[in-house]
Amino acid sequence: MAEYKLEVTTGKVTNAGTLDKIYVTLIGAKQESVRTELDNFGLDFQIGMTGKYTVKTSLSLGKLLLIKVEKDPCFLLPEDEWYCSKIVVTTPVGDALLFPCYRWISRGELVELRGGRAMKVFDDDHNLLTGHREKELKLKRNLYQWEVTDERLPHMSHFKEISELPAEISFSMSQKIEMLFKQKLSGVELRVNKLIGSAEQWKTIDDIKKIFCSKKTTMSEYVTKHWMEDDFYGFQFLNAINPNVIKRCSGLPANFPVTEEMVKPFLEQGCSLQKEIEKGNIFLCDFKRMDGLPTKVYDGESLQVTAGLCLFYVNPEKKLMPIAIQLQQQPSEQNPIFLPSDTETDWVLAKMFIKNADIMQHQSVYHLMNTHQLAGVFTVATLRSFPAIHPLYKLLIPHIRYTLQINTMARKYIFGPDEILSRSSLGYNGMIALMRKALSEVTYSSLCLPENITARGLESIPNFYYRDDGLKLWNIINSFVRAVVEYYYPSDSEVCKDTELQEWISEIFTHGFLGNKGFPAGFNTVEEVIKFITMVIFTVTAQHAAVNDGQFDYYSWAPNGTLLLHKPPPTTKGQSSMKTILETLPNVGETVNFAATVWILSEKYIDTVPMGTYPEERFDEPAIKQMIKEFQAELSYLSEAIQERNSQLEVPYTYLDPAQIDNSIAI
Template sequence: MSEYKLEVTTGDLHNAGTWDHIYVTLFGTEGQSERTELDNFGIDFKTGTTGNYTLKSKSSLGKLLLVKVEKDPFFVPLEDEWYFSKVVVTTPEGDVLLFPCYRWISRGELVELRGGRALKVFEEELPLLIEHRKNEMILKKSFYQWKNLAEGLPHHSDFNKTSELPAEVRFSKSKLTESDDTKKITGLELKFKGLLGSIETWESLEEMKGIFWCKKTAMSEYVAEHWKEDDFYGFQFLNGVNPNGIKRCSALPKNFPVTEVMVKPFLEEGSSLQEEMKNGNIFLLDQKKMDGIAPRVYNGQPLHVTAGLCLFYLNPENKLMPIAIQLHQQPSEQNPIFLPSDPEVDWLLAKMFIKNADAMDHQCVHHLMNTHFLAEAYAVATLRSFSTIHPLHKLLFPHFRYTLYINTRARYTLLGPDGALSTSSLGYDGVTELMRRTLSEITYSSLCLPENITARGLESIPNFYYRDDGLKLWDIINSFVKAVVEYYYPSDSEVCKDTDLQEWIGEIFTHGFLGNKASGFPEGFHTVEEVIKFITMVIFTVTAQHAAVNSGQFDYMSWMPNGTLLLRKPPPTIKGKSSMDTMLETLPNVDETVKFALVVLLLSEKYEDTVPMGTYPEERFDEPVLRQMIKEFQAELSLLSEAIAKRNLHLEIPYPYLNPAEIENSITV
């Protein structure tokens, strides 16, 4: 008689335990055990506990290959899901093997777990495991299929409702309860104040400060006080929620006829625009990709979206100052160039229209499409192409936690008829057209931060904390990925013969980037270096880049004059004709304002089950060398976190968004 010792761990998530019967069958090279119930005296499988069990077999099973776990109903009539973390098996020969699960299991469901070292498909030798892997991938491809939201956009998972999602990618019960409660409680506050549903125009800017009683941050209050200031306006294009727009300007576009006379008062005394461009101190935001997109119809009339240009000057105090704004691409008498010396309201309105277009570019392109939608393409390809025993599934899956769930939700909460993006100035059709245009022109290098920064000429501009922290994070991620990938792929030939890996990148190229060869994205991998770079980009996107464009939204956008998705009146065409009443009539009405504010609050919220970047509570790798790599990765992130926190203590406006301690390990909001 052979005895196998089992340590079965139930997760510590909310309501992770179960009352149901749990049965285990072991499979080895010499046979299988009998189906055995795991039953100790007292209550088994309580949340956050590990139970010890003994399974007896008439003879040794040989090398242990699979653990089958089945969950059968007890007497409780309601559905009783169980979050099964892992089982560690000690064989009669003294081998200790990890069989990771880390997913919810429904009543009547069974799972078959692989244990031991991660294996690529061509390394499988045993017929039982070859067949198991084949059946696993057939099942996964049937679960996870591709669907198209709109022509020209990245494809996404084929789930219409969050309730259709498999348990392994759904929100935890605590996360779902917490997020829903936040929305309900805040919504009740806005209803109680009479703000929701009010179509009135705000009577004053000051009145907007009372939207939320308690939901304020030091930064959101700073923004409400300083949003009019030009140096703070420029600062946001480096360190606000959209640090992706500006670039160094060495020559003015022909359609932006700024003259020396116009801007001379705003430059250093004795200098000129040409000299400042030559010295690398002039920067440009050009929103030409919005030109010609039809805006949404509002109260029977089309709204106005400006495809503007904004010129910035880095002054001797190292402050980035806006010095000229043109609100449409083609210059004309009805499209004047606005200057800081113009009447205050004219200049404020010009800056507001630039920020309105920037807010839509940020939310639709840099946030929703470039992080959420592309992350979903990476996630679906991972689920469809890699077995759970594949090393890259083990590496990547923790970075896709909740991504399919939040995206399935977002397609309705943001892009549905009453969604924030559908009620923006562009509306649903305009938003999809903006994303379509951007995806058709996107390049691989634009998603790789070091190349992006160089292409935009921003290597040396001072006080650019997004760049400074982001490049350090890129290097730390790259070192970690390099160690992992080189361990499993010691040569280029290993890369070439991994058919799962080639299928993975092929699906991403086809469904994420729509087969656009001009984009520079790889269609296949030929070298280890290519794999390292691409996976670095993927992990950076779903951690650091998402944090950079998401985490500061309440800080910077809850004060609506600083960056709204909707402006109701057309931009000024003649200087000196606008007043403060014009500005209030241009901003969203009360109901629209509080709904947009509620959205950015929910998107910036921190939840109890947050997993910080580099934290891998799910023990998926059985190899000690991989566990050591993870420890070293975490140590590097911790050092950077300390350095950023120390720097921020000395800044008037801290930049916390790329502090690893504040970054989630996956896109979950």
């Protein structure tokens, strides 16, 4: 008689337990056990519980290959899905094998789990394992399918409603409940304030402070006080939530005729614009992508957007200051260059229109497309190409856990034709056109932070905390990925013959980057795999945090930046007033809708999993577990250093603190 000792763990997520009967069958290389009910005295399979059971067999099963798990009804109780975390089996010879599950199991469902060391496709040495692998991938490719909604944008999963999503990649019940509560709370407060739906214009800037009484952050209050200051305006292009546009200016564009006389008063005494360009102290934001895009029709007229240019100067105090703004691409008498010496309201209006262009590009390109939509591509490709036993599935699944859920919600409630982003100055069609243009211009290097920073000439610009923290995070992720990948792929030849890995990158190349030749369509070397997976993990963790988590901080105060401006950009100087600014801003109802949206998008939820924590035990190899511990330690050291630095700053930069970064895109 042989005895196999089982430890069966139920997850700690809400409603994870079950009163139904659970059966297992152990499948070995020689034979399989009888179907055995797991039943101890008292209640089994309650939240967080690890139950110990014994499966007896007349003979050894040989090498243990699979566990078959079944859930059958108990009496006439209603269905309650069971969330099984893992099963650990100790064989008669004392070997302890981990069988990760981490999924919901429904009544009548049969689930087969593989355990032990992560295996690549050519590692499988038994026909049962090969067959199981092929069957799993066939099921997953049928379950997770591509949908082409626009031939010039990244493809999406075919799910239309969150109710269609498999339970194991959906939000936990507690996060769903909390998110609904937050939405309801914000709506109640705004209704109490009689602001939602109001078409009135704001009468004073101070009236906008009435939007949220209970929701404030230290940063949102700072923004409210300092939004008109030029040094804070410049700071935001480095350390707010769109640090992706600014670049060093090595020479003025021909269509931006800024003269020495125009900007001399704003430069260090005795310096010239040309000398400051040569010293690397002049920077530029150029929103030429906005040129020629369709715009939203509002009250029967098309709104106007700014395809503008903004010139910045790093002054001797190491502050980034705006020194010249042109609001359209082609210079003319109706397109003057605005300067800090113009009237206060002229200069504020010019900065507002630049910020409006920046926010629309941020939300549609750098937030929605370059993090959410690319993460969706990485997720679908991973689920379709890798079985659960594959080492790269185990590595990536914690970083794509909620992506399809949040993307399905965003597709319906954020970026639909009638939803919040379609209410921008560009409108839905304009936003789509902007994304198409941006994707046609995107490069692999632009998604890899070290190369991105170098290409934009931002290696030495002072007080650029996104760069400083981001490069450290990139290096930490890269070191961890290198250790894991080299453990499983000791040579380039193993990369080349892993057909599942090649299928994964091929799907991403086809469905994410639409065959753009600048991206890898296949992998030939270990180094190529390391770089690409580093980019994937950085994108869905750090980069998403950088462009998402500060939205309430910086966007809840509409004068500092808003998606919608009603009046056209000024074409002459000296004609504006504070009344002009108030008429240009969104009306009361529009403002509060934007503010409520960024409140929800910036929230942290109870079930947030901090970067690098890996609560699901999927790897059985001690070496990989040690690598994870070292990864976590490096993230912790960086978190401490960032917090120490921030304690010395008037305006701290917190968005790339690893302790604050989600392990996957969950909002």
